[in-house]
Amino acid sequence: MLDFPTWKKLWLWGLALIAVLAALPSLANLANRAWPEPLPSPTVNLGLDLAGGSHLLLEADxxxxxxxxxxxxxxxxxxxxxxxxxxxxxxxxxxxxxxxxxxxxxxxxxxxxxxxxxxxxxxxxxxxxxxxxxxxxxxxxxxxxxxxxDAAVEQAMESAVEVVRKRIDELGTREPTIIRQGDNRIVVQVPGLQDPEELKALLGETAQLEFKLVDENANAADVAAGVAPPGSQIFPYVEDSPFAGQSVAVRRLGGIRGDNLVGAQQTFDQDNQPVVTIQFDQQGAARFGTLTSENVNKPFAIILDGEVLSAPNINEPILGGSAQISGNFTVESANRLAISLRSGALPVDLAIIEERTVGPDLGADSIRKGMIAMLIGSVAVIVLMIATYGRFGIYATVALVINVLMLLGIMAALNTTLTLPGIAGFVLTIGAAVDANVLINERIREERKRGRRIVAAVENGYKEASRAIYDANVTNFIAGVLLFLFGSGPIRGFAVVLVIGLFTSVFTAVTLTRMWVAGWMRKARPTELNL
Structure with missing residues (x-):
């Protein structure tokens, strides 16, 4: 019981100190204080309900x-x-x-x-x-x-969720919530994004890229009237094209889709105009090389989402699997297209049927009220513990403070998101942490009433109470994992705080307090415990 070698003390204190230091940038952020740039700054991300942001509901047909x-x-x-x-x-x-x-x-x-x-x-x-x-x-x-x-729709929606996730990650946003709703809807929540226009433009592009041969035998009058020759189909030019308002007939079969793309970047052509440079994989490069080799001096159309970007002539075979897409782009629109192509094409069009923008004021008010609730609860618990258990209550109080800081630091290090239910998880963790010390102290009281000596009473108290503490935390851990796996959005935020809080609570309430009690007893050799 009293055997805590120096290496073990250093290890426990070091572990607690690292986690506490990781919490400092988040505390500075909550207090609106600047954090020194040269120092590492892991911070807890705030969810949509705390930081505000954009909420979109997408629907597929x-x-x-x-x-x-x-x-x-x-x-x-x-x-x-x-x-x-x-x-x-x-x-x-x-x-x-x-x-x-x-x-x-x-x-x-x-x-x-x-x-x-x-x-x-x-x-x-x-x-x-x-x-x-x-x-x-x-x-x-x-x-x-x-x-x-049904299987095709399910597969298309699963693919659409992954494509949406990749596109949002390319924007540099942190911890978006992207989940299925029903059979053909997707909920997208991006914390901190107050202007959803860029997001809407990015998700509104299906990014279905196709290269099709132009039907040179098509009658221009028929094409203008929307009548396609047999085996062909008609596509309009994009609005900002020099040929806007016109259409072109292309061969319906035999083209190449952008499914084999492995890269897309915004670059500039020889005239310093923004273009998108694409790269095919080995199979796509071979097919693209064959298409251009067999149709030299013939035009082919570059079609994106049912609109023709351009229809250049194939002057020579395009080998090597690299090509450029031009279409009167700006740097922003070319970069957005490159992101869409890198992320993959959406297997189905997604229409925005609901849009909400959540302001940060509501989140700031929630944080303030949550902190007030946590502070009041903490002060009440601290007063009760010290009044009831004296020195052991002080140990429990110090462990409680370290527990909260460690929980915040670990969440920051893991780059997790704090939601409004997560704040409730913080308050619950405080209660759970103190509950462990209550079990330990009451068990020590019982051992003393049975006539055990001080050292034996403390040792048995920690030993026997720890069993109940571990059992209770295992069941809570299982519940937290299930909430995280099957929950969504705020529920998962609560589960994250709950699971991490279980580990920090056991570490501080059991391991750290035991080390402090052992050090005090070794030094003071008390003849009685004021419990």
Missing amino acids: PAEVATQRLQNLEETVRTTMRRAEPRIRIGDVSAQGGRLSFLLDDMSDVDRARELLLPILNGSGLTRDWNLEVVDQNRFVLTPTSEGI
Whole structure:
């Protein structure tokens, strides 16, 4: 009990001191005091309810996912039939009514075509994505299953959450809250961002980048009237393009999408105009090189989110997997596009259906009231502990102060976020920490009443009470972990404070007070305990 070697004391004091020092920048920030720049400055991030910020609710259209799946299926079917040995010729391809149908030129290819389509129908193998029906002996009809559509929407929303998270992280914001709501909605909360316009512009870009060959045989009058030639589709130029108000017909199939991008940066061209330089991975570079090699001196359109940025001629093969995207950019718009492309394309358009801006005044008031509540509670607990347990109450009080500072320091070091429920977690931690000392002191009283000597009473008191303390904290730890895993936003903020507070409470209320009591007893050799 009294055996606390010097190395152990130094270790415990050092651990407490490091955590307390980590709390100082946050305390200076709360007190509106400047922190010296040369020094490390880990600080606790404030959540939306404390720091203010922007709240957006995004919604995806499941019908768009179904449309994209149908387009991808058509291209896959055409490619599969074209690469068959020998080639299977198809015609009268239609994607109307939410299903894909096509005719086989040769009825003898029915069985072979069905075998080639089986891997496409089964998708991942867990669910059947498409139903296949052969009508009139040689017409294939592929209809999406409800299970396949549900799985596609789920996958699209999961991907959209990750893309949104990457884009917001690129802005340099800290600790955003990005969670699913229902089947097709995403909640985005960014603390400290009072002007949501940049965020809205960034999330409003789907960043679906495509390179498609221009249909040079298209009739200009038909294109202007919005009539696309067979096998082609029409896209308008962006508003700030020199060709704004005009449209261009491009080949619907055979282009390249930006799925294989591995990099995008805002740079400048030879005329010192802002452009976006992109890099493809190995597969994308090979496909881009093939496309440009086979179509030298032909125009190809660079399409972003359904609008043509430019349609330059391919003067020579573009090899190496690097290219430039121009389109009358400003530095800001080019940088925003580069961020969107680096983060990946959104698999589905996200519409902003709700927008709120939370001012910092409400958060400042919440912090002030929370600090007042914490101060009043702490003073009441301190007075009660000292009045009830004397010297042992003083030890508990000092441990309580160190506990709060350590909790704040560890949260700052881990770059966690403090929310309004987190302040409630602080107050709860104070009660839990003192509760541990109450158990210890009451146990020591019981041991003394049983006639044990002072040293034995203190040793058994800490030993027996620690069991109950550890058991209680283990159950609280499990509850905190479950709250963090299954909760969202403010609930997770409460769970973080609760879990970290469990460790700091046990360390200060049990380990540190035991070291102090042991040092006092070794030095003073008391003949009685005033408990």
